[in-house]
Amino acid sequence: MINTNNGKRIVYLTYDGLTDSLGQSQIIPYLKELSKLNNKITIISAEKNEAFLRKREEIQSYLEQNNITWIPIKYTKKPPVLSTINDIYKFAKELKKIYINEGFDIVHCRSYITSIVGLKFKKRYGVKFIFDMRGFWADERIDGNIWSLSNPLYRLVYKYFKRREREFLTNADHVVSLTNNAIETINSSFDIKVLDTDYSVIPCCADLDHFQKTDKNETDRATWRKKLGIKQDAFVLTYLGSLGTWYLTEEMVKFFKILVTKFCPDSVFLVVTHDNIEIIHKSAIIHQISLDLIKTLHADRSQLPEILSVSDAAVSFIKPSFSKKASSPTKLAELFGLGIPVFSNIGVGDIEEYYRTIKSLIVKDFEYETLYDVWDNYFSSGKVDEKVLVDIAHKYFSLNLGVERYNNIYRSL
Known part of the structure; x- marks a missing residue:
């Protein structure tokens, strides 16, 4: 109390x-x-x-x-x-x-x-x-x-x-x-x-009453996929948050390319940010990814739960450096609260503590073979239980x- x-x-x-x-x-x-x-x-x-x-x-x-x-x-x-x-x-x-x-x-x-x-x-x-x-x-x-x-x-x-x-x-x-x-x-x-x-x-x-998995999410998922021009059966990988500086845009785009070329050809990369999206487009061009597969939008906090409902998974790659020992990505709390799995890299804050029961979502480095194996393991071993993610959100965030x-x-x- x-x-x-x-x-x-x-x-x-x-x-x-x-x-x-x-x-x-x-x-x-x-x-x-x-x-x-x-x-x-x-x-x-x-x-x-x-x-x-x-x-x-x-x-x-x-x-x-x-x-x-x-x-x-x-x-x-x-x-x-x-x-x-x-x-x-x-x-x-x-x-x-x-x-x-x-x-x-x-x-x-x-x-x-x-x-x-x-x-x-x-x-x-x-x-x-x-x-x-x-x-x-x-x-x-x-x-x-x-x-x-x-x-x-x-x-x-x-x-x-x-x-x-x-x-x-x-x-x-x-x-x-x-x-x-x-x-x-x-x-x-x-x-x-x-x-x-x-x-x-x-x-x-995060306010887990706001970022909460509900029956309404399915309706929101269909509605927002239609608004964004995303097929209902497409796999959507989402990035939520700031771009540049410590946030590894290049590596996240590379991760998406492996998804779309090796596992799910109909995949879409949804980027929800208030920053300039040019950095995403430049990375997509470097990796020879059609810009049609990249969807970007700005969103107020009040809209996030319904927009994020279109996601099948999310990604959060942050530069593993000395200063990031002290970092706690806000997006983890919000996405886990909605039952959305988030691929994250080691070397950032207490990530490895949070991910003890969901180690399949941990990325140890950004080499092609490592990123490929993460996706391969994800699709071969089955989805992470949404309840496990929500429980992690309530335990830590x-x-x-x-x-x-x-x-x-x-x-x-």
Whole structure:
């Protein structure tokens, strides 16, 4: 049972906007439920202009209905580094206003940028500071080719954030990690010991009442296949999420090519993303795949369960790098909740723990023979039981579980 007594005053800082799809799937659902548990929540978020103009009224109304105060600031992208410093100043300015006018108990900081502000307020005013790290942020920028260490400016910025990372970990009143793998890496490689009582592991969760396998899925499946021009008996492999950086588009297209040329000639690759789809088309051309076999679309979170119902399986290949030890792919929670099998590669977060009972969906490398064998095994050994996938979703990725863990952290501080 979740404790609803002794609610806390929380200010939640996020550099990801609430009007972005990530904010709607990975921030608002948690804070909505935490607000119901007698916590007074204020959110300060950095909003990108296009999404903010499109979604502001809808998000504002929803948050007000759930007794959450929202203070959006404008996200600035250019010039590099200076724009981020400017945004940090804006976060600090708004946070100080709240502290002076209302006060608060806890500053809950999502990732590294906002933690600069959170740690400053802990040291200056004595408020409790939660470092919700979300991953090894600085290393992600190197592994994703966003920053180059050959550039003196980015090398300096990288060293700065690695130094600050250590400060966040050693000064936080509580650390939240997406994976056990990240905590093990910190304790073994960072010359830091994060005590059991000082951290919680909360992977990217999903509202499994929303992402739920129901009888309606069959109707949605037929309806959306017709809308998308997909044959009712075609095998649909789906990719859901961002493109580029750590997401291995080339390898996923290669995986699809083996499917369509060796196993299911009528297969379709459905890509559901808000990113530029040109990267998918370029990979398809390189692998000599007809663009007629690639279907792409944008979708709001509210539409995802019915759209994803067209899927027979999904794929999630992520660059297996140091920084990805700390990653938890959101798509796993959503797709498993719908009973859709997801092919994933090793070397990412706690994937191997989640997949202990469904090892046939694990990809050990991206060599042709390996990818072929994965498909061959999949079709020869029979489909993965949907109930097994749904059970995994509820065991690891339930929003209710994530909310309970966050609420326990708030109560402990």
